Amino acid sequence: MNDGDLQSLYSDMLLLRRFDELCLRLKMKDLIYSGYHPYEGQEAVAVGFCGLLGKEDILLSTHRPHGHAVAKGVPAESVLTEMMGRRTGCSGGLGGGMQYIDAAHNFFCGSIVGSNMPIATGFGLAIKQKKLGRVCVCLFGDGASNTGAFHEALNLAAIWKLPVLFVCENNQYAEAMPAKEFVACERISRRARGYGLDEITVDGNDVEATRRVAADLVARIRKGEGPFLAEALTYRLRGHYVGDPEATYRTTEEVNAWREKEPLKLAREKLLLSGVSAWALDAADQAVKDKLETLQEWAVRQEFPTLEQSVDHVYMPLPQGGLVCR
């Protein structure tokens, strides 16, 4: 992979970082209503895996979805305004920051840990049976690997040889519970062996590595070699939600140590070493910030959904009518 590639991966990560920071500010102003799950520090996973996918590929995300969504190509406008509960959001402002769907971009997320994994098998089944050549990527965290849904999904995907890439975004903490204490094995990727799958682990802070692994596995899945489970080791630099009592479960020293190896810092250092000028990187950063500032100004002007719209799409109409929810 040449520096040009790293530069584009870096700018993709930069967009996610600045987007996350914008969300944080909006949360502080109470313009994002639900608990906000910051993404800072995990950008190399989203860019490496989600950024590789085409519009037709399926992405199933988690309760910390905005980085995945933007990296997949869901317009930032519809992600941001969904988080702000506005009508222009991809779920019409009815889903909020943890559960929304952009059908046109084949993006789905939800706030029940682990429950997207069984659903991924269904997308995989349809892709395989209809010979669509697409891939379904299902992201989940270290916490989800402790659910029953994880096991049921991986077993079914493996026995039916489904075109699904399960990506464990191990950010070391399930809410306040450290993976090293609450996951019974050292590597979640080792659990893949229980389903007859290879054990694949990648440095989730190295965007070139995540992209390389993603590209390899996605290509193999398109050739019919799926499913795969890959574990990307990363770190959640902020709390589970904004304002969580972080001191109850980790030290500032630990967080600071991980800040030294966070993905944007690593990529930037590598780019500088390769001769890219700091000025160019800073100019690109400013351009992203300007773009997001404009986005925010637009977003706060958007309308909220009405009471009528909140019951609009509960059901598809029956042929004889009779499904009124008002």
Next chain:
Amino acid sequence: MPVITFGEAIRQAYREEMLRDRNVFLMGEDVGRWGSLYRSSKGLLEEFGPDQVKDTPISEAAIAGCAVGSAAMGMRPIAEIMYIDFITIAMDVMVNHAAKWHQLSNGKVKLPIVFKTQGGAGRRNSSQHSQSLENWFVNIPGLIVVMPSTPYDVKGLLKSAVRNDNPVVFIEHKALYFEKGEVSETEYLVPLGVADVKRAGTDVTIIATSWMVLFALKAAERLHETGLSCEVIDPRTLWPLDKETIVRSVDKTGRCLVVTEAPAEGGWSGEASSVVHEHCFGRLKKPVKRLCALRTGIPYGPVLERQIIPNEDSIVQAVRKLME
């Protein structure tokens, strides 16, 4: 019209829908090799192959999840949960995803899924294989709940459920699979959300669901011999509920008994009773009476499990009380 069993009517519905639309497929525990627990999919694996008839592992969450994902991609899954008691494992996907995705996608994603299961007592299976859990689903916006009682209805309703674009919880009763009834040879559908008057009458309206419809009809026959005329209504779909048929009947009779196999507390029987009170209050001669299972786990064995749920005798007694 030919007389066939409830189980055979289901099999015919599967066949017709799978032939009509290759996107329709059946999956679940032992739906293929065994042809389902009560043989309602017997021979279909041989006829349609594994693309349309899929045996799955004992993984109810995966079955339900696979249904949601494949339906979002345009397939039309019939996802069988062998006993409704096992549906607890699938609840997350059904309630948090299947029921929500149409709305969360702004109306773009449709999920034409039939979650097909069977419940109820009557086969001596005790408290983890005999429950009536339909009430949970009635209370979830986004789901349709169907409970057929006759071979004719199960076939027509199942075909309608497969063709509709909403997730449906389709609950059969394990005591009904070998019940026989007339089923038309020419194709027909029974619409979702339309009740059926199983017996016309003038003195009392009995609203009964699933297996209870059969007991209600027997009770009505006995009461008829003593000069009492009962109208028996089978809602067939618990939600959407055909209120018009119920209200029309109670407006006429002025008395109403609701019979369900599920316990009364917090249940659909209360919903049906409220509909009657809200719409027919001025015409009621007595408050609506509910006759439901005792609030207990279904006891083991052939005797007690019949005693804790309504039956012909208890329905007769309840109707007589309403007439006092």
